């Protein structure tokens with residue numbers, strides 16, 4: 001299409017009124033023929049343009065009006081440009097070459113998704129093995145019943161065999177033909193058919209007789225050879241006759257596995273369901289018989305069907321997502337099976353509808369990949385749950401904070417527990433855990449937590465506040481350390497934040513800190529603490545991620561009083577299980593989430609542990625957190641404790657210290673610290689080695705010890721441990737360069753026993 005280059009209003013010099021410019025050059029019509037758009041008659045026709053006076057006045061007015069239809073006024077720079085139209089539509093590009101199109105093409109994977117995922121493949125193999133085993137066992141148990149049924153049905157089978165043989169020998173199939181020949185008085189034909197029949201009876205009779213004879217002789221020979229074989233033959237014969245005598249509608253074998261096949265998803269069903277949503281854009285398009293297209297075939301995808309749909313122009317995926325219940329009704333499937341979602345890399349009208357065979361809440365929960373073995377690394381994604389299709393979903397906790405919100409009893413603590421378990425299985429992570437409901441839901445973590453408290457009383461709240469204060473102060477210390485390192489060696493700290501390498505260097509004290517507060521509303525709505533808690537949490541949530549401090553807040557009352565907006569707005573990860581209203585939904589998932597169709601209000605009472613997870617990937621995901629009950633969590637924590645003992649990272653509460661009030665008490669004890677730095681496999685350790693480790697653990701306390709020489713280090717530790725009843729002794733060992741040496745050291749058992757005594761004493765005080 002062209003833009004007619006109209007003159008500026010009031011610009012007489014450029015005015016292109018045909019009445020005023022009779023001498024104007026005609027436009028080159030050849031150019032019009034070459035373009036692929038609509039040509040506007042923006043100048044007088046060539047044959048008459050040379051003489052405008054020949055155009056009747058009315059026609060000239062019409063022409064000038066038609067010039068501006070569909071047009072846009074553009075600035076012309078000079079009169080020359082006025083005469084030449086400007087192309088609006090770009091010229092049709094030359095066809096892309098094979099090279100260009102294939103280079104941008106989507107490469108389809110060689111193997112289906114289930115064959116590429118180890119977990120899914122293992123799952124399938126397990127299922128096939130279970131299925132086969134179960135089927136065999138099911139039928140084996142019923143063998144006597146099957147034998148009885150076959151025996152009962154064998155006489156009928158024998159009768160059927162006799163009748164069928166008789167009909168075959170006596171040519172029963174030719175009977176209708178012979179009868180027809182008789183009715184039609186076709187004697188020749190009848191005689192021919194009769195001859196054929198006689199011949200058949202002779203041959204078939206002989207064959208039947210010989211077969212019977214051979215079979216009888218065979219059975220007689222085999223039976224006289226062995227009685228066992230005779231019984232076997234008899235049983236096989238009876239079973240065969242029983243099978244023949246079985247009515248078609250009453251099979252002998254029952255069904256070991258009853259499958260309820262989910263209905264197939266077809267394009268008709270999808271279009272019908274979309275048309276029933278009451279979206280005018282879809283309705284208009286469907287009425288015209290166009291508008292909804294399927295860019296890819298509808299396929300099986302995991303345990304369900306996947307349809308990719310291009311919605312009509314102007315209709316967005318959000319329009320559909322916010323009507324999920326209506327879509328489910330249109331598809332005639334339970335709500336928990338229907339999951340519309342956008343495709344972020346495509347346009348806003350590209351919709352994927354995944355329809356599961358089974359309601360998500362009824363599907364068997366997947367096992368947490370770290371449940372039996374393995375360590376976690378918070379610098380990498382940790383397994384959190386599975387999506388609707390059963391695919392694992394992980395979260396990157398490092399450099400993030402998280403908010404978990406839900407109505408009571410919907411799975412908030414269980415979801416938090418999964419994250420704490422992952423953090424516990426990373427031996428370098430310091431755990432700071434406060435459960436302010438007082439039910440002890442996180443009690444199993446006492447063995448590994450640096451700080452722990454459970455309760456709704458003032459003392460526990462004060463403890464939680466102290467933790468926040470400590471973490472807030474820790475931000476300062478860490479930021480100074482990071483700035484110093486970045487100045488000294490940029491390569492060590494390129495992004496001015498904690499790196500895995502820095503976090504492992506215990507001298508720097510930059511190890512990850514995972515702080516979780518369950519039922520955080522107790523702090524944020526407490527009359528005395530709310531202001532300070534808000535300030536501290538906001539500071540930690542904003543600055544903590546870069547410093548390796550992760551704050552996870554869980555609440556069953558996600559409103560402005562319970563979760564200050566400054567805190568919730570800065571959380572990178574959000575998990576919202578069932579909530580009652582738009583306000584709570586947006587509080588946890590972020591402003592406008594509800595409007596955009598991300599609605600945790602659509603979850604039902606049975607959707608425990610299922611929620612919207614935002615921040616873990618480009619698009620919000622529906623995730624069901626792994627289900628790990630109390631006893632299973634206990635076992636995992638035992639493993640985590642052993643792991644931490646091996647790395648010498650049992651500190652604080654787990655090591656028997658009381659770290660509730662930093663200001664009032666010393667936040668360490670040398671016996672607990674010594675116990676924590678002796679590794680699980682070490683029976684005896686040199687004192688100087690322990691002093692070096694203590695200096696790494698708490699540089700501000702033991703740093704000066706590490707500067708002493710070997711003998712002085714041993715003396716220092718000996719006098720520090722003496723009050724706890726731990727004596728030093730001579731220990732044989734090897735130096736770093738492999739030489740044997742006999743130096744002063746301590747016995748692990750003695751240190752652990754003394755630490756235990758100290759802990760009991762402290763708790764009793």
Ligand SMILES: Nc1ncnc2c1ncn2[C@@H]1O[C@H](COP(=O)(O)OP(=O)(O)OP(=O)(O)O)[C@@H](O)[C@H]1O
Nearest residue numbers: 407408409410411412413414556608609625626627
């Ligand atoms: N991922 C899950 N899969 C299946 N069931 C779950 C899951 N998570 C939690 N549940 C069930 O939901 C129940 C409530 O969970 P949880 O104690 O975590 O709720 P909550 O939201 O913390 O409750 P409250 O607000 O009272 O603390 C559990 O007893 C458990 O049976």
